[in-house]
Amino acid sequence: MSIFSIGLSGIRAAQAGLYTTSNNISNVGTPGYNREILQLSENKAQGVQVDGMQRQFNQLVANRLNAASGSLESLDTYFTQLQQIDNVLADERSGLNVVMEKFFASLSQVAGNPADSAAREGAMGSAKVLTAQFRSFDSYLSDIGASVDRQLAFEVNSVNTLTEQVAALNKEILMAKATVDGAPNSLLNQRDQLVHELSQKVDIRVNQQDSGSYSIALSDGSQLVAGDLASQLKVVTDKADPSQVSIVHTDITGAEKPLAESVFNRGAVAGLLEFRSDSLSKLENQVGQMVVAFTAAFNELHSTGVDLNRQPGQAMFSAGQTVTYPHADNQSATTATTTISDASAVLATDYQVRQTASGLQVTRLDTGKVVAANYDAATSTLAFNGLEVTFDGALAEGDSFKLKPLAEQAANFELLLSDGDQIAASESGASGDNRIALALTQLQSEPLVQGNRSLSQAYGAIINGVGNQMNIVQANKAAQQGLTEQLQGLQQSESGVNLDEEAANLIRYQQYYQANAKVIETGTTLLDTILSLR
Incomplete structure (x- = not known):
């Protein structure tokens, strides 16, 4: 090999190095970009040979980061949903404890003067506010539930879009490998970024095939991507509970398989499902439990009394149906x-x-x-x-x-009586007899709920339960955030672009280029000298 060939091989290597370095610098802020390093080897004859640009990508670190990011997204989604409940419980205007206290206070006014029409109408007004507030609270919870279902549909559609894109990139990568020399790094980066985004939606398992294609499945083995084919997830009406939605997996043949909630251990979908089953459903049942216990105890006691018209006490409240x-x-x-x-x-x-x-x-x-x-x-x-x-x-x-x-008890909590005179405050019907009114007032402190808690205690348990849940999720979220940041740092140390290092590489490859150009220039001078001797 001549001195010209040696110098030319060096110039080509320097050009490749400048290209690699400039590409790293220009993509310093590109999500999912993995820095490239120029691979050189000695030419079999003489000079240098460019073997390609190696992508600095660690699959093990990427898998760990994807799992950590998915767990963080699950906790973040759960916490965001839980805040909606915490906000309404913390708001005294929409809370239930205040209206319950006002209702029992109005009954005390009736007990103080059973014949007072104003006191009786005041108790009826407080009763209307009580039932309306419970219905309003239940309606708020129902709206949250409907919002969760809509968000589930949105996340599932996002999953389907991402899996289709991964499958398309699998095909492009295989075609690129067959037609170009070396791995198509840009396509590989795009695919790994999509997998990272997918891991923030659902819990996935990624397996790289010998061909270089990614095979992606859910935690139960349900295939999402196989080569250039993508399966679909779908939100459908739950077969066990038509009041809510569930998720099914549709394979490439069109066969559908219901997916248990336990399949979704990480990602936004997991956070939504966990919130719905562990927090929202529990709160709806707790509020319904209060309504059922109060309605049954109040109506039973009220029926033993006599109203102002000397008629037996009627049922004052009605709850919903099972x-x-x-x-x-x-x-x-x-x-x-x-x-x-x-x-x-x-x-x-x-x-x-x-x-x-x-x-x-x-x-x-x-x-x-x-x-x-x-x-x-x-x-x-x-x-x-x-x-x-x-x-x-x-x-x-x-x-x-x-x-x-209990799910629909508060939604249909109603006041049945229309006239304050129908309040059965008396036991005997005699003027001034307030024994039933007093007994109704004392229900406020009676252990009506599960036989061991008063209404106020039951509501306090709801507030404390949500507060404790908030603290637990927040603490777990902070810990997971720390782990995720550590893994991001590890990933960046291997795959991230360091501008100082790249600036040094620019100078190095520039000098490398100039030195090889000098080699060619020297060769030209020598050749001219030799030719001039003739």
Whole structure:
């Protein structure tokens, strides 16, 4: 090889180095960019050979960062949703404790002067405000639930868009590898950035095939991307509970598979599902539990009294109805009806009732624990925890029902009486008799909820529960933020662009270029000298 060839190989290497360095500098702020390093080797003859630009990418660190980012996104989403509930509980104007205290205070006015029409109308007005506030609070929770469903649909659509883009890049990368020398670094960076964004939506497992394609699956193995093919997720009406949505996986053949919430352990989807099941549903049930316990106790005591017209006390309040959903895949057409037999024993939870080979099984959905229940074959009635479930036919093995005894109680909390004279303050009907009014007032401090808490204590437990949950999620979020930042630092130390280092490389490759140009210039001078000797 001549001195010209050697110098030319050096110039080409210097040009490649300047290209690599300038590309790193120009992409210093590009999300997902991994810095490149020029790979050189000695030419088999003489001179230098450019082997390509190596992408500084560590798959292990990327996987760890993706997992940490997904967990952080899940906690952040959960915390954002939880703040909505905390804000309304902290607002005295929309809180329930104040209206309950005002209602019982108005009953004290009636007890102080049972014949006073103004006091009676004041109690009726407070009762209207009480029921309206509970309905308003329940409506707010329902709006949050509807918003969660909409956000789930948005996140699922985002997942589908990202998986389609990854599948398309898989195809482009394979084509590029077949037509160009070396790995298509730009395409690889784009694909890894998409995978990072996908990991912030759902919990995924990434496997690189021998061909270089990415295979991506959910935590249960449901395939999202295989080569240049992408499967789809879809939000559908839940088969067990048509009042909410669930997520199904649709494979490339069109077959659908329902996905359990446990499949989504990380990402925004996980945060939304966890908030809905662990916080929102629990709060709806707790508020419904208060309404049921109060309504039953108040109406029972009120019915023992006599109103101002000397008529027996009527039911003053009405709550909503229990809800029982048969699973959409039940084999039999049997329906079930749930009634509340003991309001003080009802727990703030939903249930699943399932027909097994050994009989009916009741499971609490908040804890997953099986509940002891008594079945009366003569009446086809199942009794447990203050509830009775009656079936209108024979069940097939595997049939199941979702019981929501409290979810709609506050939504339909109503005042039944229209006249203050209908308040049964007296036990005997005699003038000045206020015994029932006094007893109704004392219900404020009675352990009506689950037989061990007053209404104020039950509401206080709700506030404390949400506050504790906020603290726990916030603490976990801070810890996860620290871990994520550490992994980001590790990833940047390997893959990030250091401008100081690149500036030094620019000078080095510039001098390298100039030195090789000098080699060619020297060769030219020598050649001219030799030719002049002739």
